Structure formats: structure tokens, C-alpha cells
Amino acid sequence: MDRKTGMRLGDVLKNFGTYLFTALFFFPIYWLLMASFVGLRDMVAHGFPLVPPSFTLESYRLFFKHPDVWNWLWNSIVVALVSTGISLVLSIPAAYALARLRFRGRELMGRLILFTYIVPSVLLLVPVFLVMTKLKLTNTLQGLILTHVTFSLPFCIWMLRGFFASIPSDLEDAGRVDGCSRLGVISRIVLPVSGPGIAAAATFTFTLSWQEYLFAFTLMSKQNMKTLPVAIAGFPAEVMDQVLWANMMASSVIATLPVFILFLYLEKYFVQGLTAGAVKG
Amino acid sequence: MARVVLENVTKRFGSVVAVNNASLEIKDKEFVVLVGPSGCGKSTTLRMIAGLEEISEGNIYIGDQLVNDIPPKDRDIAMVFQNYALYPHMDVYNNMAFGLKLRKVPKDEIDARVRQAAKMLGIEELLGRRPKALSGGQRQRVAVGRAIVREPQVFLMDEPLSNLDAKLRVQMRTELVKLHQRLQTTMIYVTHDQTEAMTMGDRIVVMKDAVIQQVGEPLEIYDNPDNVFVAGFIGSPAMNFMEARVGYDEGFYLEVDCHKLKVPPEVEARLASLGDYKDRKVIFGIRPEDIKDEPESFGEGCSINAVVDVTEPMGSEIYVYFTLGNAELVARVPATSGVKAGKSHPFSFNMNKLHVFDIETEKAIR
């Protein structure tokens, strides 16, 4: 066997590995998708087959008949989007300061930031609930947004700090010599160059908020204030028949869609090496 | 166009003194090169002039204006960075136009200036490209172009050629000198490469350990270095140094490893304080081109015999390495010379070109 076929064999194995892992990760999603298209009668007969005998949108129709469904969707979208926005607006300047400005306690602060994740979030459940009750923020979107931001902010700051620190400081100096103020440097140079970092921070926050269950469940007890994950999990208590399962599958597909679209849209920003060519080496 | 003045400028980073009490006056339209080994404070000096580093002590003037507290954007300077620092999210045109747009220069004037600079640098066809699609040499030109479109009072360049390959570096060297002649703008240029300093600068500022060692025109510094460091740093191969004893026997002589080398009367007349060093040790310096591979080329009492260690043929000449006492010396001799490694050979020193330095202070004895 010569070198060339040896390399090819390596490629084949590598590709096989890639396919295998992709298949493993996508299987549950595939199954979920298929199950959501199974008609009620088929479900009684076959359970959840990998290839349904017939396709129907019955489950989706059932789901959208629920009187609160638009509220749930709206709640989820607003909470996730606003949490993401607030997280970015707060974490960008904080991360920049930690990465670039010289001030007392900068190192310590940079390190302590991730320590906020040491406490398991379950332990925070009761205190957060009590605080939100005191502030009269239970069953409000603001309350849940505030909670989600407190969870995403440290990670966003930490990640963006690393990203900003990796931008060559000469690039900023060039901007300052060319005529930018400090803020001008941030808006005209640092942010445009930080696309991948900001996209990653945004995706992280959005996904975290979109799928968060524990706090949404605790803080949002009113039926019309629930978010999608809480609502979906709440079906069993509400409708106790086989409709239940179909409903859960269809709603889960719908709940997955925005995140999926978000990833597709942001993918191009994750492209490595956006700063390539800025500096030598 | 403006002069730049540094008055007792000091910069500290915590306990590190990066620039120590530097005073310097750079004339309008002058091309000044800051040269010195890595870490000696060249970049810090330049960055203080640019306003990118605060000054710990002292004053800096650009034109007649004290600029200590003026931010970089208001100093009317342009800078070329060692790694080019091109904006990766803009194409070449916008990289060059960026500074002008921020200064609200009218659009058609921006366009004219960018195109003119691009033409001057031969990068017209690259205007639509992003920096990552450029070669090192092209990026370097864009970085220079971005500076010249600004038409600033002062150009600052921090080792702009050090990332280019040898051939391109030599080519850009001449181009930058021509550019300076054409633009007639004050230029402060930083390099660790003494050849660049010698060939490009109207005047050279030699720095070491945060301190300015000597300021002068290239040949002035080459012929009259103020101290051992400058003497050894400027010139390639470096000046030869050996310990010598100053003796007197109907005229001064330097005794090196039992050889007595006569100090010519003209030199003696020039070195007024040599008498103070009678019977004391000094550092004797001689440039490689001032050593010949024959006896008595420069009159009586200037020759020695030494065993040649290594020869390095350079084409037009040969570098001959030999040992005298415990000093390693190098001579530049013509390529036609018959010197052979391993053989004993006579050498003569052009004592008219000798340099002597105090052994303690390492300062030139004059």
C-alpha cells in the first residue's frame, strides 16, 4: 500500500467518524420530527415509528388550538431576545474594560467573574424566587429577563474579554492615531472585528434563555405567562389522553425551530480568522 | 510639517524605566532614525510622541505646541506599525480613507488623495481587496499609504520593514527615502537595524537601556562614536575592541599583548587627554576595514602577527577572524588576499583611525 491510499484510508475513517457523530446527535431530532407528523390513529397502533406510515399535520393543528399558545411563543421570544440584547449591551463595555483598560482590581475581577457559576443554580432558586416576589416581579417578563441576564452575563463578559484581548492592540492604536476617540475605536474597529465573539455570546444567551426551565417554571405560575418549555412540560397535567403526546412532539419541534434558525443565520459569523490580514504573523 | 522636541522625557511602566530623561530636537522635514537593540525604549519613545503612551516626566512639543495632554487624534501625526495594523474589516481603499473620513474631508478630495497615494506606491489595483488577500509587501505599502494620505505634520514609523524578506526590505528602504524627499515631511523612524539607520537617516539617535547614547549624522557617529556601545553597535562587522596599556617612548603607543602600536602624532594631537592615561589600561578600538593583511601598510610600528582562525569570503572581500591576546578580531581584506585559516599572518592597523575608550566609563577618550 503506498502513501497516497494510506492517506485516503485515513480520510475515509475521519469522514466515517464525522457521519457517525452527526447521526448520533441528529437521531433524537429526527425521531422527534417524525413523531410530530404521526396521526393520532397511527400512534395508537404503532407508537412512534421511525418512518411514519402516513404524514399529517394533525398534531400541529391541535397544538395551535390551545388558547394560550401565542402567549407562550410571545413570552419565549421576548424573554430570549431582550435577555440577549441586555446581555450584549452590558457585557461589551465590561469585557472591553477588563481586556484593555488599566485599573486596580482588574485581574481579580476578571478571574472572579466565572466563580459566580460555582453555586449550582438550583440553590439559587428559592432566593431568586423570594427576591422576585419582594420586587413584585413574579409572573412578569421583566423578572424572568432579569434572572436570565444574571446567568448569561458572567459568561458573556468572560468570553468577550478573551476575544477583545486577542485583538492586536496596534489595531486600536492605529485607529486612535487615525482620528478615533476611545469610544470610536470600540464602535468602529473593535466591534466590527469581533463578529464571531459577539455572535457566540448572543447565541449562548439566546439559547440559554430559550430553553431555561427551572426558573421560568418557578417564577411564571400563571398559565398565560408561561414560556414554551414550561408550557410543553405542563401538558401532562392539563390534557390526559393520547393527544398529549402528539401535542408535545409538535410543540417541541416548534420550540426548536428558532434556535435552529438562529444557528443557521449566525453560522457565517463563526468563520475563523476574521482578523486575518490585520497584522503580520 | 513641524519640528518635534523632547525635553527630559521619562517613561516608567511600574518599576521599569523604559525611557530615561531623553532630550532630543528633531528639525522640520528631517528624517531621524531611532536605533538600538530590542527593549531599549525606541517604540516607547515613538509611542509617546504619538500620544499612545502617557509621559511620566518631561515635555514633548510638536511644532510649537506642547502636546503632553493632547490625544493622538489631535496631534496631526500618522504612524506605520511594525505589523502594519491594517483594519481587517475594510478593503484597502477604506483602510486608507478611514482617517480622512473621520476628519470630515470632502469625499472627492478623499478619493483623489487615496488614488494618488495608491499610484505613488503602485497599489492601485489592490484598492478593492481586503488585507487578508494581500502579501506582506503589499500590506506594508498599504500601511504606508494609509499614513501618507493623511498628509500629517509628522510621520512615525516603528520598524516598518522588519517583517519583509531581505530583498524587499532593501527595496523599500530606498523607496521610503525617496518618499521622504518627495513629501518633505518630518519623519521619525525606529529600527533595530544599524544598516537601515546608517542608510536612511539624516540623523541617527542611538539608544541603549532607555538612555539616548548619541545623536548625530550617520558618518559623524561612525567616525566619532561617543562610547564603546555606539562604536560596537554602528558598523558591520562590528568594531574590534581590545584592552591596551598606554605607554610613552618618544611618543605615545598602545601595548596590546606585547605588541607596541605607535599612536601617530596627528592622532596624539587630536586626543588631548590621552596623556592622563599614561601607564593605564584603556579600551582600544579599530574598525575591521582599518586592519590590513600585510605588514607595515601604515608606516612603522603598526604591525602584528597572528594566527588566522576563520575566513569568510563575502564575494568582493573576505572577513578574516584572528586572535590577539584574548581578543577576537576581524579584518575586512580584499578578495584577492591570500590569507588562509590556520596559518600565521602579518596584519597592520591603521592607527590614524584608532578609537580609545576609558575602561571604566567606556566613554571615548578625546
Ligand SMILES: Nc1ncnc2c1ncn2[C@@H]1O[C@H](COP(=O)(O)OP(=O)(O)O)[C@@H](O)[C@H]1O
Ligand atoms: N506596556 C508596557 N508595560 C510594561 N513594560 C513595557 C511596556 N511597553 C514596553 N515596556 C518595557 O519598556 C522597555 C522598552 O520597550 P520598547 O520601547 O518596546 O523597546 P524597543 O522598541 O526598543 O524594543 C522594555 O523593557 C519593555 O519591556
Ligand SMILES: [Mg+2]
Ligand atoms: Mg519596538
